[in-house]
Amino acid sequence: MEAEKMDENEWRYHGEGNKSLVVSHRQRCVVLRFLKFPPNRDKTPEEIFQHLQNIVYFGKHIMKQFFGEKYVHHGEVVQLSLDFLKQLCLKIQSERPESRCDKDMDALSGYAMCLPNLTRLHVVEHRPILCVEIKPKCGFLPFSSHVSQEIKHKVCRYCMHQHLKVAKGKWKRQSKYCPLDLFSGNKQRMHFALRSLLQEAQNNLKIFKNGELIYGCKDNEDALSDLNELTCHLKPFFFPSNGLVNGTHCTRTVLKELIHVITMALLSSTDACKAGDMKTVPSSQGRSFCEASAFSKEIARNGKNKMETSGLPKECLLYKTLQAQMLDMLDIEGVYPLYNRVEQYLEEFPKERNVLQIDGPYNESFYEKLLDISTEDDGTVAYALTKVQQYRVAMTAKDCSIMIALSPCQQDECAVQRPLVLTSKSRFTFSVSVLDLDLKPYESIHHQYKLDRKIVNFYLKNTQAKDDSVMSNLLKENEDCTLLLHKM
DSSP, X not given: OOGGGOOGGGEEEEEEOSSEEEEEESSSSEEXXXXXXXXXXXXXXXXXXXXXXXXXXXIXXXXXXXXXXXXXXXXXXEEOOHHHHHHHHHHHGGGSOGGGTTSEEOOSSOEEEEEEOGGGTTOBTTBOOEEEEEOOOOOSOOOOTTOOOGGGGTSOHHHHHHHHHHHTTSOSSOOOOOHHHHTTOOHHHHHHXXXXXXXXXXXXXXEEETTEEEEESOXXXXXXXXXXXXXXXXXXXXXXXXXXXSSHHHHHHHHXXXXXXXXXXXXXXXXXXXXXXXXXXXXXXXXXXXXXXXXXXXXXXXXXXXXXXXOOOTTBHXXXXXXXXXXXXXXXXXXXXXXXXXXXXXXXXXXXXXXXXXXXXXXXXXXXXXXXXXXXXXXXXXXXXXXXXXXXXHHHHHTOEEEEEEEEOOTTTOOTTSOEEEOSSOEEEXXXXXXXXXXXXXXXXXXXXXXXXXXXXXXXXXHHHHHHHHHHHXXXXXXXXXXXXXXX
């Protein structure tokens, strides 16, 4: 990439999160990822370069061990001209969501990450591409004895957090999606989870066509209209002969095909990886379903006591994601005192921070320490640090995104070496990738501890208030009934 020849008009706004902003090239299958900072930032160009380099090394040397070589795209750090960055920043500013503009794109350091554009990775001249990006979140209930609130063993973090997010106005409605349904391996539960994501995408689902976002991240009242519009985009992929009638039946049928394809891609075998065959963490001894899941409630309403859990194939990406997530063996309640132990040690010996590899380097030595799954605390700083680092990696896996790229093909042109998924009228080659794999900051552990308590306490208070309201209405009805009888 020749920095001096770059033209801002060849790039377009692609999206952004809390900590980074992405632009994509109009012709080439590459994106540039920039860090974001508050306006009063005090980072030097050297610090930003090192920050980006650490992200690259963490993906390359650590997360590739968990997910496999082909599925982690770590990219590289590139240096760009400041004039190009200034013009690019001005060009994309009007396209940024207002809610994200509290931080600025870094246009001062001259550094960015260059990565493949996974929404266009399979594009062939005559062939369109469909990409589905899912942020699955945490797929298990805590099994740690350090958990102080019993509700955490019964209701997943995602379902609890929905109550707080809706109350704060982040979303208008609660999603029926529950990560435990997606990670169950049971196709009926997975289909329900994916259908729920389509109904309430929030920031857990995005769909791209030829690199353009066509669905996701909206919170308007007319979800059905959005799904109908999505169906218009999807129909040529799944029913190329155009023989399907318009209307709700069409929408339902097309979305059913999409859900089938996503499910098969998520359950497909991926390449071998270093951590893939290791028993890195014990299986959860807790329940395999969440009491707050809409699917669980539906099962209970129908009088069924047992929830079906087929289990995930050990070579699929969801299984590998779950294994990395389950490095959180102690829960934040068990990790927080260990974090304080490390903090106390660093207060006494601040120069030891580099020796402890808190900010890197992310190398073989760092990775080997992650594989120590002992939970017997020997009181040392070494034990505390290992559990803190495992927690940070687990939190990274809990917040990662999975990208499924689908490319339709005719029977005679489907390459044997590429995985294939069939629908009733079409066939697709596909690839699966993982992204958003930045290691969660060491300093965020205090925030995570406070947030966990806030989410749990609000959920308990909110659900108790609803239960009290229902009971109050029942009592009121009984009183009314008694008065009526008394009069007669």
